[in-house]
Amino acid sequence: MAEIIISTKELCRDFKIGDGSVVRALKNVNVEIEKGSLTILRGRSGSGKTTLTNILGALDKPTKGKVFFKGDVITDISEKKRDDLRRYQMAFVFQSIALISSMTAYENVEFGLRLAKYPYDLRDKRTREVLANVGLEKRMFHRPGELSGGEQQRVAIARAIAHNPLVVFADEPTAELDTATSLYIVKLFKELVARFGMTIIMTTHDPSMIDIADKVYTLEDGEIVE
Ligand SMILES: Nc1ncnc2c1ncn2[C@@H]1O[C@H](COP(=O)(O)OP(=O)(O)OP(=O)(O)O)[C@@H](O)[C@H]1O
Ligand SMILES: [Mg+2]
Numbered sequence: 001m002a003e004i005i006i007s008t009k010e011l012c013r014d015f016k017i018g019d020g021s022v023v024r025a026l027k028n029v030n031v032e033i034e035k036g037s038l039t040i041l042r043g044r045s046g047s048g049k050t051t052l053t054n055i056l057g058a059l060d061k062p063t064k065g066k067v068f069f070k071g072d073v074i075t076d077i078s079e080k081k082r083d084d085l086r087r088y089q090m091a092f093v094f095q096s097i098a099l100i101s102s103m104t105a106y107e108n109v110e111f112g113l114r115l116a117k118y119p120y121d122l123r124d125k126r127t128r129e130v131l132a133n134v135g136l137e138k139r140m141f142h143r144p145g146e147l148s149g150g151e152q153q154r155v156a157i158a159r160a161i162a163h164n165p166l167v168v169f170a171d172e173p174t175a176e177l178d179t180a181t182s183l184y185i186v187k188l189f190k191e192l193v194a195r196f197g198m199t200i201i202m203t204t205h206d207p208s209m210i211d212i213a214d215k216v217y218t219l220e221d222g223e224i225v226e
Helices: 049-056 079-089 105-115 120-133 149-161 179-196 207-212
Strands: 004-016 022-029 032-034 038-042 064-069 090-093 167-171 199-204 215-220 223-225
Touching (some): 004 199, 038 049, 038 207, 049 167, 049 199, 079 090, 105 120, 105 149, 120 149, 120 179, 149 179, 167 179, 179 199, 179 207
Parallel strands (some): 038 199, 090 167
Antiparallel strands (some): 004 022, 004 032, 004 064, 215 223
16 A cells, blocks of 8 residues: 555644634645645645645645654744755745746755755756656756746756655646646656655646646635546
């Protein structure tokens, strides 16, 4: 049986808003994420996808319930430990591609490795390797403005996976891309899962991608539905 890398127990997340009322963004959510799989969280706008992703990725905490990472509870450990977890074991890819516009694709990835304190003598090799893994070996020295939207997102993915995280979280990574490019990105995720055993969790409201996923969780008003 495959190893479960992340799981949750009865996650709830309430947001208090200005007028004193409460939005129940997640209600008793239970998920199990298998190591080396592509999981899609889908659901309409406002259904809780980002809220759930942020809690799984230790960027936010639930109001109630627990998150387990490799069997250990991570919802009540110190911020320092959560910070280390995010920095070394996790990676994040977002809808708006936050590349540094004055840097080439190569420099964007290499810079990320510097921040992750990756050893100097391995950075060049690793940067070239991950850019090749996302099919950008011929675009390495282009700046973001000289790349298409899909290519820019691939640079962001290369930057995210460069330090070999255990889990990659991608919140609507294809929302700003056309359908064909979006499919390419999801297939790339699938390939990274198959070749390197990565675990990837992505959100989308685009139903055309769900066939590619190993597992799909559908959210409706903060609840997982069948
Ligand atoms: N910081 C916040 N304060 C108050 N309410 C919030 C906050 N963040 C999210 N919500 C509410 O929680 C619910 C879930 O939001 P969430 O962002 O998780 O949805 P989503 O599925 O990611 O939507 P989208 O597809 O538009 O990104 C929504 O009703 C939203 O208004
Ligand atoms: Mg969202």
